[in-house]
Amino acid sequence: MRRLQRMLAGCRYVSLQLWAIALVLPMMQPAWGNEFPGIKQAQRGFSTNAADLLAQSNVGVTEVTGVKVNATSTGIEVILQTSQAQALQVVNKSNANSFIADIPNAQLRLLLGNSFQQEKPIAGISQVTVTNLDAKTVRLTVVGEKALPTVELFDDNVGLVFGISSQATATSPQQSPQAIQPENQTQSTPPSAESDKPIELVVTGEQDGYRVPDASTATRTDTPLRDIPASIQVIPRQVLQDQKAVRLQDAVQNVSGVTQGGNYGGLNAGSYIIRGFRQDGNFRNGFRDSDFFTLSDVANLERVEILKGPASVLFGQAEPGGIINLVTKQPLSEPYYAAEFTAGSYDFYRPTLDISGPLNTDKTLLYRLNVAYQNSGSFRDFVDTERIFIAPSLTWKIGTKTTLNFDFEYLNNDTGFDRGLVTVGNRPAPIPISRFLGIPGENDSKNIVYRAGYRLEHKFSENWQLRNAVSITINKSNNFYTEPDSLIDDRFFVRYYENSKFETDNYSLQTEVIGKFATGSIIHQPLLGIELNRSDGPVIFRDVILPPLDIFSSVNNSVIPTDPLEATFKARLRTDRLGIYLQDQVTLLDNLKLLVGGRFDFTEQKNDDLLAGTSISQSDQAFSPRVGIVYQPIPPISLYASYSSSFVPAIGNSANGSTFEPTQGTQYEVGIKADLSNRLSATLAAYQITKTNVLTTDLNNPSFSIQVGEQRSQGIELDVAGEILPGWKIIAAYAYTDAEITEDNNPLLAGNLLNNVAKNTVSLWTTYEIQRGSLQGLGFGLGLYYVGDRQGDLANTFVLPSYFRTDAALYYKRNNWKAAINIKNLFDERYYETSQTRLVIYPGAPLTVLGTISWEF
Numbered sequence: 001m002r003r004l005q006r007m008l009a010g011c012r013y014v015s016l017q018l019w020a021i022a023l024v025l026p027m028m029q030p031a032w033g034n035e036f037p038g039i040k041q042a043q044r045g046f047s048t049n050a051a052d053l054l055a056q057s058n059v060g061v062t063e064v065t066g067v068k069v070n071a072t073s074t075g076i077e078v079i080l081q082t083s084q085a086q087a088l089q090v091v092n093k094s095n096a097n098s099f100i101a102d103i104p105n106a107q108l109r110l111l112l113g114n115s116f117q118q119e120k121p122i123a124g125i126s127q128v129t130v131t132n133l134d135a136k137t138v139r140l141t142v143v144g145e146k147a148l149p150t151v152e153l154f155d156d157n158v159g160l161v162f163g164i165s166s167q168a169t170a171t172s173p174q175q176s177p178q179a180i181q182p183e184n185q186t187q188s189t190p191p192s193a194e195s196d197k198p199i200e201l202v203v204t205g206e207q208d209g210y211r212v213p214d215a216s217t218a219t220r221t222d223t224p225l226r227d228i229p230a231s232i233q234v235i236p237r238q239v240l241q242d243q244k245a246v247r248l249q250d251a252v253q254n255v256s257g258v259t260q261g262g263n264y265g266g267l268n269a270g271s272y273i274i275r276g277f278r279q280d281g282n283f284r285n286g287f288r289d290s291d292f293f294t295l296s297d298v299a300n301l302e303r304v305e306i307l308k309g310p311a312s313v314l315f316g317q318a319e320p321g322g323i324i325n326l327v328t329k330q331p332l333s334e335p336y337y338a339a340e341f342t343a344g345s346y347d348f349y350r351p352t353l354d355i356s357g358p359l360n361t362d363k364t365l366l367y368r369l370n371v372a373y374q375n376s377g378s379f380r381d382f383v384d385t386e387r388i389f390i391a392p393s394l395t396w397k398i399g400t401k402t403t404l405n406f407d408f409e410y411l412n413n414d415t416g417f418d419r420g421l422v423t424v425g426n427r428p429a430p431i432p433i434s435r436f437l438g439i440p441g442e443n444d445s446k447n448i449v450y451r452a453g454y455r456l457e458h459k460f461s462e463n464w465q466l467r468n469a470v471s472i473t474i475n476k477s478n479n480f481y482t483e484p485d486s487l488i489d490d491r492f493f494v495r496y497y498e499n500s501k502f503e504t505d506n507y508s509l510q511t512e513v514i515g516k517f518a519t520g521s522i523i524h525q526p527l528l529g530i531e532l533n534r535s536d537g538p539v540i541f542r543d544v545i546l547p548p549l550d551i552f553s554s555v556n557n558s559v560i561p562t563d564p565l566e567a568t569f570k571a572r573l574r575t576d577r578l579g580i581y582l583q584d585q586v587t588l589l590d591n592l593k594l595l596v597g598g599r600f601d602f603t604e605q606k607n608d609d610l611l612a613g614t615s616i617s618q619s620d621q622a623f624s625p626r627v628g629i630v631y632q633p634i635p636p637i638s639l640y641a642s643y644s645s646s647f648v649p650a651i652g653n654s655a656n657g658s659t660f661e662p663t664q665g666t667q668y669e670v671g672i673k674a675d676l677s678n679r680l681s682a683t684l685a686a687y688q689i690t691k692t693n694v695l696t697t698d699l700n701n702p703s704f705s706i707q708v709g710e711q712r713s714q715g716i717e718l719d720v721a722g723e724i725l726p727g728w729k730i731i732a733a734y735a736y737t738d739a740e741i742t743e744d745n746n747p748l749l750a751g752n753l754l755n756n757v758a759k760n761t762v763s764l765w766t767t768y769e770i771q772r773g774s775l776q777g778l779g780f781g782l783g784l785y786y787v788g789d790r791q792g793d794l795a796n797t798f799v800l801p802s803y804f805r806t807d808a809a810l811y812y813k814r815n816n817w818k819a820a821i822n823i824k825n826l827f828d829e830r831y832y833e834t835s836q837t838r839l840v841i842y843p844g845a846p847l848t849v850l851g852t853i854s855w856e857f
Contacts, residue, residue, distance in 0.1 A: 061635045062087050063109040063590070064138055064159070067116040067130050075165040076121050078128060078140065082106075082159040090153060090160070097144040097334070099151050101162070104678075106138040107635070109590055115222070116462075119400040124166025125149060126333070126363060134213050135226060135635055135675040143333070145363070210729045211681050211722035212236050217305040217325040219585060219595070220286060220314055220527055221514060226673050227585075227593050229628025229640035231308040231685040233719050239731055240298060242767055242781055242809065244342065244822040244850050246350065246374070248282075248296060249833070251304050252324065253763055253785060256717035256733035258306060260834040261756055262292065263842045265445055265481060266383065266418035269295045270834075275308060275689060276713030276739030276757045277321030277665070284326045284451070287471035287508045288315065288533055294475040294504065295413055295447055299352050299372035300391040302329045308717070309667045309687065310646030312624035313597045316531065316579045320646040320665025320689045321713070328407065331366035331395040332356040337857040344822075344850035348376040364397040379845050381436040381556075382443070383416035401459040409451035417445040417481035422551060423838040424490045426798040431551055433830060433843035437493055438482040439546075439558040445479040463516040473506040482558075483543065484839035492548035493839075497561045502539040508532070523587040527597075533577040538610075541569040570610040575649075578602040583626075591632040595642075598625045603662075605651045620662050622647040638673040650693070655701040663693045680722030680730075688714040696745040706745050711754060713739035727769040727779075735761045741794065752796045756834055758788035767809065781809030781822075792835040800841070803831030817855045824848040 066081035080103075082088070092101045108114040108130065116130040126145045133139040142149050142164055154161035212234035214222050225232055233255045245251045247268045252258045261271035261278040271280040271292055281290040290296065308322040315323060335357035342350045356368035374387040393407040419438065422429050436443075453471040460466065478501045485494040512529035542565035549558060583597035601624065606617040628642030644667050650660040671685035694709030715737040723729050739754040762785070769779035785805045792798040806827055811820035828847040835841040 061136055062106045064103075064106055064130075065109055066159075067108070067110065069118050069121055069128060071122070072163065075163070076125070076128075077154075078130070078142075078162040078164060079158060080130065080138070080140070080160040080162075088160060092151075094148055097146065097148055099142040099144070099149050101140040101151075102133060103138040103140070103160070105136055107135070108132050108138055114224075119397075122164075122166055125164065128164075132213075132224065134211075134678050135224070136678055209679060209723055210236060210239055210731045211679055212303065213681070215305050216286070216327075217283075217307045217323075219583065220512065220529070221525065221585070223585065225681070225683075226632070226638045226675065227630055229593075229595050229630050229642040230644075230669065231671060231683055231687075231717065231719070233306045233308070233683070233721075233733075235304040235306075235731075237302055238729075239765070240301065240304075242729075242811075243765060243783065243807070244809075244820070244852060245298055246342075248298060248304070248324075248326075251298070251301075252306065254731050254733060254765060255306050256719050256735035256761070256763075257308065257321075257715065257737055258324075259756060259758070259761065259787070262836045263420075263834055264293055265479065266378075266380070266420065266842060267295055267413065267415060267445060267447065269293055272324060273756055274306070274319075274321035274323075275687065275715065276737055276754050277319040277689070277691065277711075278756075279319045279321060279323060282324045282326055283315060284471070284473075285328060285453075285455075285469075286315075286325060287453070287469070287510070288506065288535075289326070289451070289471065289473050290475070290506075291504060291535070293477060293502070294473065295411060295449055296326065297372060297387070297389045297411055299354075299389055300328050300370045300409065301326055303327045308685070309642075309669055309689070310624070310626075310644040310665050312601070312622075312646040313599045313626040313644065314529075314581060314583070316533070316577055316599070316601050317603065317622075317648050317662075318646055319648060320667060320691055328391070329354070329356075329368055329370060329393070330405070331368040331393055333358060333363050333366060335857075338854065340852060340854035342850055342852040345848045346377040346379055348374075348850065350374045350376070366395040366397075368393045378416075378418075379434055379848075380416075380418055381434050382438070382440040383418050383436065385413070385415040387414075388412045403457045405455045407451075407453055407455075409449070411447075411449040413445075413447045413449075415445050417443045417479050419482065419484060419840050420842040422484065422487055422493060423792065423798045423835075423841060424487070427801065428798075428832055428841050428843075429551055433846070435551070435554075436556060437484075437495075437549060437551060439497065439560060440556055442497075442558075442560055443481045445477070445481070447478075448476045450474040465514050467510070467512045467514065469510045471506075471508045471510075473504075475504045475506075477502055482546065484837070485545075487551075487839065488548060491550060491552060493551050494548050495546045496543040497546050497565070498541060498543040499565055500539070500541050502537055504535060504537040506533070506535045521589075525585040525587075527581075527583040527585075529579075529581050531577070531579040531581070533579075534575070536572075536574040538572045539569070540567060540571075542567045567611060572608040572610060574606045576604045591635075593630040595626070595628045595630075597627075598623060601647070603649050605649060607651060616651065616653075618649070618651050618659050620649045622662050622664075636675040639671075640673070641668075641670045643668055650695055650707070652695075652705065654706055655698055655704040660695065660705075660707050661693050663691060663695075665689060665691045676720075677722070680720070680724060682718065682720040685717045686715070687717075688712070690742075694744075696749075699745055708743065708745050709741070710743035711740070712742045713737060713754070713757075715739075727771045728766070729768075730764070730766040732764040732766075733762070737761075749794065752794060753791045755791050755793050755796075756800070758790045758802070760786070760788040762786040765807075769813070777813040779809075779811045779813065781807075781811070783807030783809075787831075792841070793838060798835075798838060800832045800835055803829050803844075805829050805831060805844070816857055817853070820852045820854075822850045822852070824850070 062084045064080045064082045068079040070077050118128045127143040129141045150165040152163035218228045218232045235251050257275045259273045261273045263270040271278050280292040305325045310320045311318050311323045338354040340352045353371040359365040370391040372389040376385050389411050391409045396404045451473050455469040458466045482495040483498040509532045514527050544561045544563045544565050579601045581599035586594040601622050603620045608615045624645050626644040630640045632638050646665040647662040649662045667689045669687040674682050691711045693707050695705040696709040698704045698706040718734045721731045739757045741752045744750045765783045767781040788802045790800045808823045825847050831844040833842045833844045
């Protein structure tokens, strides 16, 4: 065994010294090439420039079948076991105290999972991890506690061997990332003057990207997206920053088949439509977090994961179109400080702060704090917003196998409650989009949201672990606003002045066991979980009639009502949920994977009418199965097919007194996932969803419903995300969605299109940043968004017209600061985001400019 040593350190863009090994190796080969086959292979596998490294990405993928960590006299050795070590090329770099080695054209194919992690193997080394960076690259990361580790590479018959010492290296901090070369090649022959000439190597791997290869929403495990038989799209933090997204609506526009459903009073709460079906509220870190009325802020978001199709097998009751899971930022083991200030049109001001790091020297106690304040007007008259957001979190590494995380959020939002515009004929009223149809100065909404929880993870071994987590969300809301009633002569707006006051307390408990084992050559990754959830809270509505308002008058002469507001609805709503679920991710062959799972749900709902003194209670149960298969004919391509189902309880009684069954959703889906390169991926999916047991009006008893409705959605979706070339990033989507009512008790509704669903939507966001030269750090962004015509209601009585919106961005990054200008709706297109009824339509913002300056340390 010949020792290969290179002093290791690096920075993002520096020079790389390359010796003239290509001239020396042919002369040396007869002497030792047969004795040391690994070194012989290094002769033809060594790359002298970045172009060669990229070219090598097209060769076959080498399997790493095992990872071992052994003690040595100087520290430890990490062995990547493979029978083809001679085919591997190692490219290293460093980041603070972390040594990072990327091995192109390789993949972990371990018996029990495709990742390895060991905490504190020796003094001075806090962590060693080996993971699949993407479909063609294995990454080894060694984190030093106080200094960059010293690493040596050995060539051995068992595979690649990394010798690691915790002593600080003498490497210059300006040395660049480089390919590790055989030591005796550089020592046996001195470098010539010609070979000592440096060349530049750009390390694009350290740049922030748009492509996220792994996600946890679909399986509750960190699984490569290419191995999951479903369409999962991830919007990383970098996209939110580049687009200057201050609402969740701004983020989901990047994903195919996802549009805004309802917008609760213009508060950026509400619902989203996924594959044609409306889902009220979202999930947060895997928990049912919010309903239609609960607000969120993007300051604490690390990424947004969207699972398409029925998700009841892991998340319980949900509409069949899919769910949105918000993944929050977590404490970091290295100090991190970031501050940002954004100002723009309509008196918009928003400073944010994000700080994180260890609280003790051994880094077992970590913290993170995100703070945001927003004060803004609006393109809508008489609508102002003030928001305070605070989100601390704490991670305690109790031991090498146990971690406990606490998180908390406080959001205080005070804004004008806005019901938007109305419909005249079959189109939105031809009035200025700024016109306010409420009472100036009296429409007000105060919302306070508390979120708290913990997450405990304990590893019994490398193959078995336990997760236990609790999530609590409390939403307190007090709103005064005008509620639409009717429109007389397509001109006079009849309204109520209403006060709605409610509190929703949402408590969730999850316990899961995750394992790995093999039965012969078949590998299993089972997940067994149980979930308890309670949602409870009082609701009261009080209102009084208002005089009609002329919507075409530029003068709003609304007056505050003098009559007292009378209670029209007062109730307490409670829902208890119990779910037991089992899932198994089965690796039948290296290129053939099966996902099977099922969940039993038990739901009990109680609705107490506090005005009438009556109560309605109902119990339901449902079983939700899922099965899918993934076949990978070649490593970059995944073909998949799946079947899944969902359910949503429907509380109430029909005219004959019988209770309603839960609505059911079933989906069949096929698709292709492709890693177009190491940094660019695409998903093409085709699906059909059928929703049954839909409530429709009982024509014989219009005060009641009858459960005979059916809705169907089918379509094709394409999503692309990643980096095309160094500095050129893209996230794009196209969706064709055909969603309609297939059966209804009212024959006039059968065949109608589902509301707020356009048949064709297209989105494209791309940025380019200059990589070198005097203009290095200068970047440009362009966004194009097309949404076709949408029906405004299920009766299809009016249409929200299609629109094409253009966004743009210009930014400059230097060292640790960045300045940016974002222009939204560059050509001042008039468009409408969504509608709830004929009398509640929310227009989109006109030309808006935001300027941002940020620092990161």
